[in-house]
Amino acid sequence: MTPGTRPWVALLGVGAAFVVLPLVMPGGTLDLYPFAGARFPVHAGFIDLATTILIFALFALGFNLLFGHTGELSFGHAMFFALGAYSTALYTRGFDVYAGPVHLVFAGASNAAAALAVSLAVVALWAFFIARLIVPRSSGIYYSMITLAFAQVIYSITFHWGDLTGGEDGIQGIDRPRLPGLPPNWLQDATHVYIFTAVVVFVAVAVLFWILNSKFGSVLHAIRENKHRARFLGYDVDKYRVNAFVLSALFPGVAGWLWTYFQQSINPDAGSIDYSGRVVMMSLLGGIGSFTGPMIGAFVYWDLQNRVSGLTKYWPAAIGVVFALFVIAAPSGIAGIFADLRRYGVATALRRIFSREARYHSDVAEELPAHRIGD
Amino acid sequence: MEPAEYAFRTEHLSRTFSGFKAVNDVSLEIPRGGVRAIIGPNGAGKTTFFNLLSGHFPPSSGTIWFAGHDITSLPPYRRARLGIGRSFQITNIFGKLSVHENVRLAVQAALDGRASFFFPNRKMGHLESRTAEILGDIGLSTVAAARAENLSHGDQRRLEIGLVLGRDPEVLLLDEPLAGMSPAETEATVELIERIARGRTILLVEHDIDVVMAISTTITVLQLGQVLAIGTPQEIRANEAVQRAYLGGLA
Numbered sequence: 001m002t003p004g005t006r007p008w009v010a011l012l013g014v015g016a017a018f019v020v021l022p023l024v025m026p027g028g029t030l031d032l033y034p035f036a037g038a039r040f041p042v043h044a045g046f047i048d049l050a051t052t053i054l055i056f057a058l059f060a061l062g063f064n065l066l067f068g069h070t071g072e073l074s075f076g077h078a079m080f081f082a083l084g085a086y087s088t089a090l091y092t093r094g095f096d097v098y099a100g101p102v103h104l105v106f107a108g109a110s111n112a113a114a115a116l117a118v119s120l121a122v123v124a125l126w127a128f129f130i131a132r133l134i135v136p137r138s139s140g141i142y143y144s145m146i147t148l149a150f151a152q153v154i155y156s157i158t159f160h161w162g163d164l165t166g167g168e169d170g171i172q173g174i175d176r177p178r179l180p181g182l183p184p185n186w187l188q189d190a191t192h193v194y195i196f197t198a199v200v201v202f203v204a205v206a207v208l209f210w211i212l213n214s215k216f217g218s219v220l221h222a223i224r225e226n227k228h229r230a231r232f233l234g235y236d237v238d239k240y241r242v243n244a245f246v247l248s249a250l251f252p253g254v255a256g257w258l259w260t261y262f263q264q265s266i267n268p269d270a271g272s273i274d275y276s277g278r279v280v281m282m283s284l285l286g287g288i289g290s291f292t293g294p295m296i297g298a299f300v301y302w303d304l305q306n307r308v309s310g311l312t313k314y315w316p317a318a319i320g321v322v323f324a325l326f327v328i329a330a331p332s333g334i335a336g337i338f339a340d341l342r343r344y345g346v347a348t349a350l351r352r353i354f355s356r357e358a359r360y361h362s363d364v365a366e367e368l369p370a371h372r373i374g375d
Numbered sequence: 376m377e378p379a380e381y382a383f384r385t386e387h388l389s390r391t392f393s394g395f396k397a398v399n400d401v402s403l404e405i406p407r408g409g410v411r412a413i414i415g416p417n418g419a420g421k422t423t424f425f426n427l428l429s430g431h432f433p434p435s436s437g438t439i440w441f442a443g444h445d446i447t448s449l450p451p452y453r454r455a456r457l458g459i460g461r462s463f464q465i466t467n468i469f470g471k472l473s474v475h476e477n478v479r480l481a482v483q484a485a486l487d488g489r490a491s492f493f494f495p496n497r498k499m500g501h502l503e504s505r506t507a508e509i510l511g512d513i514g515l516s517t518v519a520a521a522r523a524e525n526l527s528h529g530d531q532r533r534l535e536i537g538l539v540l541g542r543d544p545e546v547l548l549l550d551e552p553l554a555g556m557s558p559a560e561t562e563a564t565v566e567l568i569e570r571i572a573r574g575r576t577i578l579l580v581e582h583d584i585d586v587v588m589a590i591s592t593t594i595t596v597l598q599l600g601q602v603l604a605i606g607t608p609q610e611i612r613a614n615e616a617v618q619r620a621y622l623g624g625l626a
Contacts, residue, residue: 215483215486218476218479218480218483219480219487221469221472221476222469222472222480225469225470225471225472226467226468226469226470228467229463229467229468229469229538230480231450231451231452231455232429232451232452232455232460232461232463232467233452233455233480233481233484233538233541233542234452234455234456234484234487234542235452235484235487236452236487237452
């Protein structure tokens with residue numbers, strides 16, 4: 001393939017998937033398993049499940065910029081999702097609270113772009129603060145644990161500062177914005193919410209794709225492979241790690257913004273350990289070494305949850321088993337299996353899954369260079 | 376700042392590891408240009424000295440000057456930007472990336488910090504041509520697409536040198552570039568070192584005494600963390616203190 005064609009092919013593929021996605025949902029026209037049709041627990045209607053998947057796909061992609069591409073695991077990325085979501089909710093609803101002696105008051109406004117700008121500013125500031133604090137001082141498991149601790153700070157604020165955040169109940173009845181050039185009630189329709197989400201997520205995916213294929217992105221891969229060597233080549237490695245952290249927080253921030261408009265309500269779950277963990281699972285399921293892996297993972301996770309939760313209330317156990325099997329047998333995830341199939345054919349790909357030796361030699365990050373532009 | 380006559384100058388440089396003085400009060404000047412070898416018995420402090428020059432860790436005391444700059448407390452990436460490149464004794468490459476990507480990362484390091492860093496990797500003609508040039512120099516053009524970790528030992532050692540060449544540094548610190556190479560690989564690599572030495576200063580730590588004698592401009596002999604002798608290969612060969620240090624003598 002000649003250089004320059006692949007990014008457009010890849011993005012076209014993503015766009016096509018966004019069009020088809022609602023149709024393959026349970027109850028959709030192209031439902032893959034109509035017999036296993038289950039109900040979607042949050043909303044009725046398959047289109048809402050598709051919207052959920054896209055929002056989490058964006059969340060997971062941003063997270064994986066840090067995990068899969070830079071090689072640093074955050075256990076607290078839901079804090080950025082929650083910050084984006086709460087910022088949007090509070091911007092829309094307004095607030096009137098006292099932080100100690102300081103009277104914070106805002107009447108609320110309905111401009112979606114301004115809400116996004118505010119959300120991203122809040123997310124970026126908090127992410128930058130954390131990154132500057134932890135990047136020079138930690139890596140590996142300590143890094144992960146500190147991100148978890150900071151996520152708990154956000155969680156406890158959303159949970160306990162009831163005057164601002166609504167506490168355990170969160171904030172309900174958030175109006176969806178009016179989009180410029182469209183009828184006032186356009187976003188009241190579930191299909192329209194899906195279209196709006198798909199367009200935003202597509203643009204964000206394109207931006208992320210661009211970043212990962214830039215020189216900046218290649219340095220992140222170098223840092224993942226060998227921080228030490230990158231330093232001796234003259235790269236200010238810690239600066240890259242800070243920038244990677246902030247960038248990877250912004251995408252979950254956008255996802256949180258979408259989530260608030262989609263749900264029209266928000267509660268502390270958004271910033272919980274549960275959500276932070278889910279995004280790790282989605283990424284690993286789909287394949288952290290591939291660009292699209294986390295999106296595939298988000299699809300499989302939610303589709304599986306939706307179908308299995310209709311059959312048994314023990315659905316988290318079922319998902320846990322699937323997750324464990326993947327980590328043990330196919331650490332490069334679903335995208336890694338696809339890559340093996342393309343490269344080696346069915347027989348060898350299967351052998352790599354079932355052979356202990358191949359497994360030990362496989363690596364979660366091994367597919368990364370495959371999506372690089374022009375290589 | 377007027378160009379200094381020396382590449383490196385150290386003043387009372389010492390590094391202690393839990394009481395053991397690996398480098399002990401070394402004051403010396405390494406002139407610009409030529410191949411400057413550092414030899415000595417195991418434990419003489421060669422690699423520690425290298426690590427101090429490249430910024431791997433700070434000295435316990437003393438000062439390091441590089442071409443007129445006091446670099447004693449600069450982190451490694453700042454030293455690399457000043458024009459100090461270093462290769463490692465234990466191969467230190469980006470294993471999961473392609474050979475081409477390895478070298479290109481080294482070449483593009485010179486552009487670090489510019490806004491163009493966020494632009495896609497296509498349309499980087501000058502980077503690509505420089506990358507291709509280095510791949511040719513180190514003899515790895517034919518395996519450019521291979522994953523670096525799959526190269527033979529000798530090819531990995533040459534890639535190691537290619538990474539150092541990326542920024543086109545003024546001074547190269549090569550730490551045992553010939554370790555574990557076959558005679559044929561050694562010959563090719565020595566030829567490569569002589570070629571890249573033109574117009575540069577090379578600091579070389581190497582155990583292959585024949586090679587050191589053949590290609591060095593001057594040799595510095597370290598023993599127990601101190602300078603035992605400095606001189607041309609002939610002078611070092613004739614030096615009795617050096618003969619004693621090496622027990623069997625230098626043939």
